[in-house]
Each structure stands twice: as C-alpha cells, then as structure tokens.
Amino acid sequence: MILQVENPVVEVHDLTVAYQKKPVLWSIDFTLPAGNIIGIIGPNGAGKSTLLKAIMGIIPLASGQIRLWNFPIKDVRKRVSYVPQRESVDWDFPASVKEVVLMGRYPKLSLFQRPTKKDHEIVKQCLAQVEMLEYENRQIGQLSGGQQQRVFLARALAQEAELYFMDEPFAGVDMASEAAIIKLLHQMRAQGKTIVVVHHDLQTAYEYFDWILLINQRLIASGPKEKIFTPELLQATYGGKLTTLTKIGELLKKKSFSSRKDG
Amino acid sequence: MWSAVIEFITFREPNIRFVVLGSIFMGISAALVGSFAYLRKQALVGDTVSHSVLPGICIAFLCIGTKNTPILLLGAFIAGWLSLLAVDWLIHQTKIKPDSANAVALSTFFGLGVFLLTIIQHTGNAAQTGLDKFIFGNAAALLKNDVWLFLGLALCTIVLVSIFFKHFALLSFDRQFAVSIGYPVKALEVLLTSLTVIAIVCGIQAMGVVLVASLLIAPAVAARFWCYNLKKMLVVACSIGALGGYVGAFISYLAPAMPSGPWIVVALFFIALASFIGAPQKGIWARFRLGQNNKRRVQEENILKYIYSAQEDGLIKEYTITPQCLAELRNNKTLEAIEPYKRLCRKNLAIQKGSAYQLTSKGIEYAKRMVKVHRLWELYLAHYLHLPPDHVHEDAESIEHIITPEIEKQLIQLLDNPSTDPHGKDIPY
Structure with a gap:
C-alpha cells in the first residue's frame, strides 16, 4: 500500500542506508504531498530517525536518490528545517532560550553579519508561538523536557522554512507541551507548510497526522491515514523485523561486504 | 628578590x-x-x-x-x-x-x-x-x-x-x-x-x-x-x-x-x-549554603505548622507555646532547640512571651498556608496516586516545603476547591 503523489514535496527513490555496512533501511521508495502533517511511524530501531537524517544529508546514503521539490537537498536547504531529537544535544550548554532560537536565523546571516533587530523580533514571535516567550532569558539547562522541545520548535520556526522535518517532537513531553505542539502544527499546516514528524506512539498517530508512512527497516505503507490504519499493515510494521532481512544485514557487516556502491 | x-x-x-x-x-x-x-x-x-x-x-x-x-x-x-x-x-x-x-x-x-x-x-x-x-x-x-x-x-x-x-x-x-x-x-x-x-x-x-x-x-x-x-x-x-x-x-x-x-x-x-x-x-559553597537554608526553613515551617495544628486541636490558646511543650506534644526532642524560634521572631512571624512563643498574625497566615498545602498534597496523592489516607502524611511532610503558589493554585483547581483532606480535616483557606 504505497501511494505516490503528483508534484511531491519529498521524493525518496530506492534509498538504502547502512551503518558500518549493515543496512538499516532497505530500498525505501515514496513520495509525499505538500501541505500535510505527515507521520513516520514504526517501532524502536525501525530506522525512522535514520530516514530523516538521510533526507537532510546528515548521514551518507548507501544508494538511492532524494529530491525535495525535485531538487537535491543542498540546493534548497534554506526552504527546509530540521528539528533533531531533543536528546541529541547537551542541554547544559551555556546558552539562553533566546540564543538557541536565534540559531534558526543563522542560515540567513552571512559570515560577518550579526543578527539584526528584525532577527530578534522574529525570535520573539517564534517564542510566543510556542508559548515560551516568558522564558526567553532562561538557561536552557533549567527547562523541562517539553519546554526544551518547544525551544527547538521555535528555532525551526525562526528559519521560516516551507518543509519541516521533526525527529520525535512528542517524546517525553508533558501534556501542556504536547497540546502546544499540536496547535502549532495545525497553524503551520494552515499556512501551507509541510511537516514530516517521526513518531513512535501508535495511540496518538491517527489523531495527529493526515498522511502516514509505516516503516520497519523497509517501507510498509505510505498514504492517507484512513487507508493506512488497517490491522494487516500495522501488524506487518509492528509484528517484528523480517528475520531474513536482519540476518543478511548482520552477514554484510560481519563480512564487511558492501551491498551497494557505498564501498 | x-x-x-x-x-x-x-x-x-x-x-x-x-x-x-x-x-x-x-x-x-x-x-x-x-x-x-x-x-x-x-x-x-x-x-x-x-x-x-x-x-x-x-x-x-x-x-x-x-x-x-x-x-x-x-x-x-x-x-x-x-x-x-x-x-x-x-x-x-x-x-x-x-x-x-x-x-x-x-x-x-x-x-x-x-x-x-x-x-x-x-x-x-x-x-x-x-x-x-x-x-x-x-x-x-x-x-x-x-x-x-x-x-x-x-x-x-x-x-x-x-x-x-x-x-x-x-x-x-x-x-x-x-x-x-x-x-x-x-x-x-x-x-x-x-x-x-x-x-x-x-x-x-x-x-x-x-x-x-x-x-x-x-x-x-x-x-x-x-x-x-x-x-x-x-x-x-x-x-x-x-x-x-x-x-x-x-x-x-x-x-x-x-x-x-x-x-x-x-x-x-x-x-x-x-x-x-x-x-x-x-559552586560547592553556594550549594552547601542552599542546603543549610533549606534545612532551616523546613525547621521554621514545621514549628509554625505544629503550633497552628495544636491551636486547631484546642490544645493551646492564642497560638502560644513553649518549645518544651511543643517537643512533648509532637514527641520530637529536636523541637526544643530555641534557635528556630528566635529566627521566627526575627522574621516577625512570632514574638517571645517569657519562655513561650506566640505566632503573630503574619505567622498565623504563613502557618495556615503550610497546613493548606500539606493537606492539598495529601488529597492529591489520595486522588491521583490512589494512596490510602494512612500513607500520604509522610510524603506531604517534605513536599509541603517546596510547593510554589503556582502549583498550589493548580492543585486547588485539579481537586476542585476541596474542603477536607483525606483524614477529614478542614483545609484552611
């Protein structure tokens, strides 16, 4: 059940990603429509975050091709925003909430340029949008998990992009933050933005997303949520990894054998 | 040189x-x-x-x-x-x-x-x-x-x-x-x-x-x-x-x-x-001081609260008691030390009357709030953690000291303006 769309925002073609020769994503192939909130769903270790990192060019591809609006990522970075997993950074870093959000303006600044008054205003607006304005001078280390997540989202907003990739924004956040994030996603969709969210909780997935991608090392389904949420497809996703696929992967790693051109 | x-x-x-x-x-x-x-x-x-x-x-x-x-x-x-x-x-x-x-x-x-x-x-x-x-x-x-x-x-x-x-x-x-x-x-x-x-x-x-x-x-x-x-x-x-x-x-x-x-x-x-x-x-010194201050505050707040409860139970009059009596009443020898009482006096929360101490109106207000957040927390534990009434007191003894006015408001809202705690005692407002 893999539905393709016309004029896709994201087009992933035959993507394979490997860590130390061991493929963690096998031949992923899909297209995503614009203006939707899209969920990438799958169990732990399914390769959801890996998929986002591959799309953003953070990790190398073993094979395949990724195009955004039919361009390679390096040509359209200014139109794309990436929200890493909250745990991927050290929140003890000496910075305030405001300073982290200001980083979202960095792509717009040239080497010698300092943030302007306008940049600071945008930072304030973005903080207000995630209901964090009152914390602007707080040390990031003093925030709760949900607040930290909202700071990351504010930074993404400050990028003023059209396409957003968010890695587990709902992981470990309190109810107030979760509600604030959902509200924000809806606002963004209303502005015509496309948001791709990695999510592991099946309970809430149906409620949150318009379009759903089911993955577990391979792509199981991609389409509008009504068509994707079937017992068969969910069973295929959560029913465990394919034994043979896993075995072959281990073998490739052990024999240091390159499955694709990665070398 | x-x-x-x-x-x-x-x-x-x-x-x-x-x-x-x-x-x-x-x-x-x-x-x-x-x-x-x-x-x-x-x-x-x-x-x-x-x-x-x-x-x-x-x-x-x-x-x-x-x-x-x-x-x-x-x-x-x-x-x-x-x-x-x-x-x-x-x-x-x-x-x-x-x-x-x-x-x-x-x-x-x-x-x-x-x-x-x-x-x-x-x-x-x-x-x-x-x-x-x-x-x-x-x-x-x-x-x-x-x-x-x-x-x-x-x-x-x-x-x-x-x-x-x-x-x-x-x-x-x-x-x-x-x-x-x-x-x-x-x-x-x-x-x-x-x-x-x-x-x-x-x-x-x-x-x-x-x-x-x-x-x-x-x-x-x-x-x-x-x-x-x-x-x-x-x-x-x-x-x-x-x-x-x-x-x-x-x-x-x-x-x-x-x-x-x-x-x-x-x-x-x-x-x-x-x-x-x-x-x-x-720094280590700042953290040490913070710990010391917390300890003192807990001592003071406990005394305020105990005096308030004793008055509530009709055991004393006009919020006045000697440290010895309070220690006996609570069966807690540490309450005999007079430094915390002195500190309460300095903060205008109590006044000395001979060997006894009396809460001022400011002290009574403070004590009342302590009792309130203590009982609110007990109620919260009973409601949301499903703890039986005889299991909630110990926990509330420590939590009451860190409940902020913001959380206090939240508790009152969550519990829908409760009037009594799990032991059936009135929550003072």
Missing part, C-alpha cells in the same frame, strides 16, 4: 615585555580554543595532541640540525595533526573506543618522542641543548623572534574565532543542526582542530608538551562555573588563560632554572579550585 619582582612588574627590561606579552597571548588563544574543545566534549584531544608533538619537534631538529623555532613548530604541528588522524583512523577502522584510541595514540607518539630526544642528546650536537625544555617548558627561553611568531599565531586564532564564532558555537551545541542548515561542518571542524593544534604548539615553549593541555581545559572548566553565556564564558576563560600565562612568565623570570609549565598549572589549579568552591549557584 624584591628588586627582581619590581623589575618584572614595571616591565623595565624590554625582554620582559616580550616574554610577558607572548605568554599572555599564548594563554588567551589556548583558553579560547580549549573552551570549544571542552564544550564539544573533546578535552582529551588536547592531551593527545600535546604529547604527540614531541616526535615532530625531534624529527624537525634531526632534519635541519639547528633550533630554528618556526621549523620545529611546523614539525610539531604536523605531528599533532597526524596523531589526530591516527585517533580517527583507529576509531573507524578498529573497534577501539575513542578514549582508548586517544590513549594509544598519545602514549605511542610520546614514547617515540622521548626515544628520539634521547638519540639527539647522545649525538653530541651542541645545538640540541635546551631541546629538553620542551618537555616541561621554559617561558624565559622565549626569544624575541619567537614571541613575534607566537603573537601572530595567537592573534590569528583570536581573529578567526571571532569571525567564525556563530559557526563554532552552533557546531559545539548542535552539530546535526549545523549540517542541516548547510554549514560546511567538516571544513569548520578541520579549522577548529587546526587552531587547537596551533594553540598547543605555541604553548609548548612555555608549558612543555606534558602540561600544555591543562592550559586549554582548566580555564574553560573554571569559567563554566561562573558563566551561563558562551561569550562571557569565553571572555572569562581567556582572562584566566592570560593570568596563567602571566604567572608562568613571572616565575620563569624570577627562577630561570625552574620549568614554568608546572607553575602555570598550579596557578590554574588554584583558580579552578576557587571556582569549584566559590562560584555562585554552581
């Missing part, structure tokens, strides 16, 4: 000026790049590079046969970079973990360096005297031309870090995001690493290869205790580094026979120690 000190402080001799200036700038540039290494959790890298430059110096000397500083430093720079490449290679090609890979590279390179140094010392080449100064450092041995070189390199480092400040800050905080916005992360990492190697290479003359890593990391560690902002942290770290450099130059001048590296390290150690202890909020 004193004349030497005065001579040093007044910079009367031009030579002193150079040595001091060179040492200070060395300290600044090392602290600057060291701060980024520290924030990127690469403190070990400094150690690896500094130990690994020794064979580079020796090989450079063996090639040219004289002590030409720029050439020796070039050798050091190359060896430093090679050691990092070796670490990288070990991590990626073998299953060795990063800490072990650093240890392997460090010891191998340093061993090779000492080996070469011994060979050089036995060649009988007169030019080699002083080469062993590179092990523990001697700031006074800085020559005028060397100082210009170090000064130039240090200034370059400071200028480059200022230009790429945004980039380095983002790289240190969130590398993935830096990649995602298209920063040339690999190139930036090479630049930052090169600056680190240069800072180390500049530092070995004064610090020696064994100790120069501390000039990178100690200022950053100390500064982190005082600062919550990256720019401020860098400024403080650089000041500490400059101070370290100054101390080194000073000692070298007073006692030329003594290696300056250890002195600088000892000076940095005391600065770092003072920071661990004395820094506001994060």
Whole structure:
C-alpha cells in the first residue's frame, strides 16, 4: 500500500542506508504531498530517525536518490528545517532560550553579519508561538523536557522554512507541551507548510497526522491515514523485523561486504 | 628578590615585555580554543595532541640540525595533526573506543618522542641543548623572534574565532543542526582542530608538551562555573588563560632554572579550585549554603505548622507555646532547640512571651498556608496516586516545603476547591 503523489514535496527513490555496512533501511521508495502533517511511524530501531537524517544529508546514503521539490537537498536547504531529537544535544550548554532560537536565523546571516533587530523580533514571535516567550532569558539547562522541545520548535520556526522535518517532537513531553505542539502544527499546516514528524506512539498517530508512512527497516505503507490504519499493515510494521532481512544485514557487516556502491 | 619582582612588574627590561606579552597571548588563544574543545566534549584531544608533538619537534631538529623555532613548530604541528588522524583512523577502522584510541595514540607518539630526544642528546650536537625544555617548558627561553611568531599565531586564532564564532558555537551545541542548515561542518571542524593544534604548539615553549593541555581545559572548566553565556564564558576563560600565562612568565623570570609549565598549572589549579568552591549557584559553597537554608526553613515551617495544628486541636490558646511543650506534644526532642524560634521572631512571624512563643498574625497566615498545602498534597496523592489516607502524611511532610503558589493554585483547581483532606480535616483557606 504505497501511494505516490503528483508534484511531491519529498521524493525518496530506492534509498538504502547502512551503518558500518549493515543496512538499516532497505530500498525505501515514496513520495509525499505538500501541505500535510505527515507521520513516520514504526517501532524502536525501525530506522525512522535514520530516514530523516538521510533526507537532510546528515548521514551518507548507501544508494538511492532524494529530491525535495525535485531538487537535491543542498540546493534548497534554506526552504527546509530540521528539528533533531531533543536528546541529541547537551542541554547544559551555556546558552539562553533566546540564543538557541536565534540559531534558526543563522542560515540567513552571512559570515560577518550579526543578527539584526528584525532577527530578534522574529525570535520573539517564534517564542510566543510556542508559548515560551516568558522564558526567553532562561538557561536552557533549567527547562523541562517539553519546554526544551518547544525551544527547538521555535528555532525551526525562526528559519521560516516551507518543509519541516521533526525527529520525535512528542517524546517525553508533558501534556501542556504536547497540546502546544499540536496547535502549532495545525497553524503551520494552515499556512501551507509541510511537516514530516517521526513518531513512535501508535495511540496518538491517527489523531495527529493526515498522511502516514509505516516503516520497519523497509517501507510498509505510505498514504492517507484512513487507508493506512488497517490491522494487516500495522501488524506487518509492528509484528517484528523480517528475520531474513536482519540476518543478511548482520552477514554484510560481519563480512564487511558492501551491498551497494557505498564501498 | 624584591628588586627582581619590581623589575618584572614595571616591565623595565624590554625582554620582559616580550616574554610577558607572548605568554599572555599564548594563554588567551589556548583558553579560547580549549573552551570549544571542552564544550564539544573533546578535552582529551588536547592531551593527545600535546604529547604527540614531541616526535615532530625531534624529527624537525634531526632534519635541519639547528633550533630554528618556526621549523620545529611546523614539525610539531604536523605531528599533532597526524596523531589526530591516527585517533580517527583507529576509531573507524578498529573497534577501539575513542578514549582508548586517544590513549594509544598519545602514549605511542610520546614514547617515540622521548626515544628520539634521547638519540639527539647522545649525538653530541651542541645545538640540541635546551631541546629538553620542551618537555616541561621554559617561558624565559622565549626569544624575541619567537614571541613575534607566537603573537601572530595567537592573534590569528583570536581573529578567526571571532569571525567564525556563530559557526563554532552552533557546531559545539548542535552539530546535526549545523549540517542541516548547510554549514560546511567538516571544513569548520578541520579549522577548529587546526587552531587547537596551533594553540598547543605555541604553548609548548612555555608549558612543555606534558602540561600544555591543562592550559586549554582548566580555564574553560573554571569559567563554566561562573558563566551561563558562551561569550562571557569565553571572555572569562581567556582572562584566566592570560593570568596563567602571566604567572608562568613571572616565575620563569624570577627562577630561570625552574620549568614554568608546572607553575602555570598550579596557578590554574588554584583558580579552578576557587571556582569549584566559590562560584555562585554552581559552586560547592553556594550549594552547601542552599542546603543549610533549606534545612532551616523546613525547621521554621514545621514549628509554625505544629503550633497552628495544636491551636486547631484546642490544645493551646492564642497560638502560644513553649518549645518544651511543643517537643512533648509532637514527641520530637529536636523541637526544643530555641534557635528556630528566635529566627521566627526575627522574621516577625512570632514574638517571645517569657519562655513561650506566640505566632503573630503574619505567622498565623504563613502557618495556615503550610497546613493548606500539606493537606492539598495529601488529597492529591489520595486522588491521583490512589494512596490510602494512612500513607500520604509522610510524603506531604517534605513536599509541603517546596510547593510554589503556582502549583498550589493548580492543585486547588485539579481537586476542585476541596474542603477536607483525606483524614477529614478542614483545609484552611
């Protein structure tokens, strides 16, 4: 059940990603429509975050091709925003909430340029949008998990992009933050933005997303949520990894054998 | 002795000026790049590079046969970079973990360096005297031309870090995001690493290869205790580094026979120690005081609350009781100590009446709130954690002291303005 769309925002073609020769994503192939909130769903270790990192060019591809609006990522970075997993950074870093959000303006600044008054205003607006304005001078280390997540989202907003990739924004956040994030996603969709969210909780997935991608090392389904949420497809996703696929992967790693051109 | 000190402080001799200036700038540039290494959790890298430059110096000397500083430093720079490449290679090609890979590279390179140094010392080449100064450092041995070189390199480092400040800050905080916005992360990492190697290479003359890593990391560690902002942290770290450099130059001048590296390290150690202890909020002393204050507050709040309850139960009149009576009533000997009562008096929460103490109206208000949040918390536990009424009191005894007005409001809302606690007692509003 893999539905393709016309004029896709994201087009992933035959993507394979490997860590130390061991493929963690096998031949992923899909297209995503614009203006939707899209969920990438799958169990732990399914390769959801890996998929986002591959799309953003953070990790190398073993094979395949990724195009955004039919361009390679390096040509359209200014139109794309990436929200890493909250745990991927050290929140003890000496910075305030405001300073982290200001980083979202960095792509717009040239080497010698300092943030302007306008940049600071945008930072304030973005903080207000995630209901964090009152914390602007707080040390990031003093925030709760949900607040930290909202700071990351504010930074993404400050990028003023059209396409957003968010890695587990709902992981470990309190109810107030979760509600604030959902509200924000809806606002963004209303502005015509496309948001791709990695999510592991099946309970809430149906409620949150318009379009759903089911993955577990391979792509199981991609389409509008009504068509994707079937017992068969969910069973295929959560029913465990394919034994043979896993075995072959281990073998490739052990024999240091390159499955694709990665070398 | 004193004349030497005065001579040093007044910079009367031009030579002193150079040595001091060179040492200070060395300290600044090392602290600057060291701060980024520290924030990127690469403190070990400094150690690896500094130990690994020794064979580079020796090989450079063996090639040219004289002590030409720029050439020796070039050798050091190359060896430093090679050691990092070796670490990288070990991590990626073998299953060795990063800490072990650093240890392997460090010891191998340093061993090779000492080996070469011994060979050089036995060649009988007169030019080699002083080469062993590179092990523990001697700031006074800085020559005028060397100082210009170090000064130039240090200034370059400071200028480059200022230009790429945004980039380095983002790289240190969130590398993935830096990649995602298209920063040339690999190139930036090479630049930052090169600056680190240069800072180390500049530092070995004064610090020696064994100790120069501390000039990178100690200022950053100390500064982190005082600062919550990256720019401020860098400024403080650089000041500490400059101070370290100054101390080194000073000692070298007073006692030329003594290696300056250890002195600088000892000076940095005391600065770092003072920071661990004395820094506001994060320092040991501040945390100790916070703990003490909390303990006192808990004592005071408990007394207020106990007096309030005793009045509520009709055991006392007009909120007045002696410490002995209260201790007996609560079956708690510690309540006999009168210091907490005295503190309550000083805060106008109670007044002394003979040997007894009476709550003021302000004290009654305070006590009432304590009882209120205690009972609200009990109710919350009973409701939301499904604890039986006889299990909630102990927990509330400690939690009541940290409930903020904000949480208090939330509790009242969640519990829908409750009137009684799980034991059936009224919640005072």
